[in-house]
Amino acid sequence: MSTAVGDDLGDAPVRREWSWPRFWSSYWLPPALWFLFACIAFSEFLAHPTRSLPGGADGVLFAWYFESVQHSLWHLQNPLFSDAMNTPTGLNVMWNTALIIVSTLMAPLTALIGAVATAGLMMLLAPVLSATCAYLVFRRLSGHPLASALGATLYGFGPFFVGQAGHLHLTFAAPALPLIFYLGYQLFVTQPGNPRRIGCQLGGLVAVAMLVSEEVVAIVAIIAVIATVIAVVLNLDVLRDRLRYAVIGLAWAIPVAVVLLAIPLGYQFYGPLTLNEGIPGYQSLDVAGLVTPSALQRFATSADIAANYTYPAGGVENTGYLGWPLLAFMAALLGLLVIRRTRFAIWWLITAVASVALSFGAVIYINGRRTDVAGPWQLVIEHLPLLESLVAVRITLATTFLVALVIAFGLAAIQRRRNYLIGCGAAALALLTLFPAQRYDGMLNLAQSSFFSGSGVKAIPAGSATLVLPLRAEPNASAQVMYWQIQSDFRFKMVGGYSVFSVDGTPAYLVGLPKYATVLQETDDTGRLPAGSDVTLARISAATTGVRYIVLTSELQHRDLVAAAAVEITGCTPRPVADVLLCQVPLP
Structure with a gap:
């Protein structure tokens, strides 16, 4: 220059x-x-x-922000903040790679396709x-x-x-x-x-x-x-x-x-x-x-x-x-x-x-x-x-x-x-000599669910805090739930997530899941019901974090066992809706 x-x-x-x-x-x-x-x-x-897009979990994250901004604009909400992920705390969108001006300009296209x-x-x-x-x-x-x-x-x-x-x-x-x-x-x-x-x-x-x-x-x-x-x-x-x-x-x-x-x-x-x-x-x-x-x-x-x-x-x-x-x-x-x-x-x-x-x-x-x-x-x-x-x-x-x-x-x-x-x-x-070795793939193998893509998800009241299982504090597992949330047009607010979060001012890509969520996931991983002490702590966690629904998808290995644990922890009654078990947590 x-x-x-x-x-x-x-x-x-x-x-x-x-x-x-x-x-x-x-x-x-x-x-x-x-x-x-x-x-x-x-x-x-x-x-x-x-069904998926390049970039693995990061690709899903970009799609999530396109949906988040479009949802906020359509509902006259602040697009620079969202509690649709990491509920109830939420996150500051500006600290993330949300491409805020692109996602804003593309909001009509997002709503269309x-x-x-x-x-x-x-x-x-x-x-x-x-x-x-x-x-x-x-x-x-x-x-x-x-x-x-x-x-x-x-x-x-x-x-x-x-x-x-x-x-x-x-x-x-x-x-x-x-x-x-x-x-x-x-x-x-x-x-x-x-x-x-x-x-x-x-x-x-x-x-x-x-x-x-x-x-x-x-x-x-x-x-x-x-x-x-x-x-x-x-x-x-x-x-x-x-x-x-x-x-x-x-x-x-x-x-x-x-x-x-x-x-x-x-x-x-x-x-x-x-x-x-x-x-x-x-x-x-x-x-x-x-x-x-x-x-x-x-x-x-x-x-x-x-x-x-x-x-x-x-x-x-x-x-x-x-x-x-x-x-x-x-x-x-x-x-x-x-x-x-x-x-x-x-x-x-x-x-x-x-x-x-x-x-x-x-x-x-x-x-x-x-x-x-x-x-x-x-x-x-x-x-x-x-x-x-x-x-x-x-x-x-x-x-x-x-x-x-x-x-x-x-x-x-x-x-x-x-x-x-x-x-x-x-x-x-x-x-x-720089010719690429393959197509731009790197696409995450995302599971499809008729519950989230169809009318079944309307059984969850709009904006309800929801735990979707399986879920672990790691990018790919979080991205799967984020994808289902996108398919539902942000019908619910998800527990956990993958992004840049503030933990007392310190950045973290992943945040620790609440105790009730980890206990339910461990039940699926181990194939055993939780111990009594874990159930007690999980009950306290579920009561204080405000979760209203638990969705048990077909991706769980021991879904019936997890459902039994969810009943013991929250007192909910699982019922089949489309291809999932939906568990409504009673109000305290």
């Missing part, structure tokens, strides 16, 4: 005579192809769009929107559609999106990064028109992105500060001429963002059930992870996959892979730019190295071994402890964007058409 970019590439492509075929091929064809690829990648979800289908559709659209935004920015700055499309494909469909496909708060916020880059580029480089307009646009965009993912905005802010400082150092000769415009723009951007975020962030930090701290993010990129493919890549050997599981960011979080072919190709592009004496190459290299170094986390790991060498991220969290909850490996989102940027701009620097096409072919081959 400096003249290091602007002076080398200019602000806009050379205008050509307009024609419909060229317009179609350069503006509509790439997004259409990306949408087709996304449909293939999410084909398992599309086959059954209401359901929360699971809506959340899954947003997961499908996220990489398409990200690639499209990157493409439009790259094309605007470079003037080369093919080079821009190659870079944008990496950004929207590279290892980051393959691994994080089920983390909607990360993928749906990703389109903001190239747009923020472009507005920053205008603010610091081209400086067109009125700086107040650019500043207001930047402030509004940051506010919207914050209401999708605070984590992504924090990542963008960190890299933007680094990139701007480097750009200033490289362009001290023009600093005085550009400083006033940039300051005016920022002076408008900041208050615009503050005003738009005042209510939601005020509720987050000063509303009920706030947190005194975030959940520390411990996953980081292993140095070897840059060149060792994981289970996310098709061209990974069994040895590569085994090695990746020893890294501090195993599984879906290991999203920093670039591979030797792509690194070699980038080195060639940088060499070309250096030969042409472009400051962009220096700016990009320092910024990219900083981004990669930060993703290594607080302690450097090499090939699964802890080195005890502190990484640059340690310095960041020491001075900004609020960022301790940011997962360092997710900074690879910014790294991916920077790599996509150098592909688009580096190829654009090739002057002869023949060499340009050869370069694009080489880029395509390098990107092919």
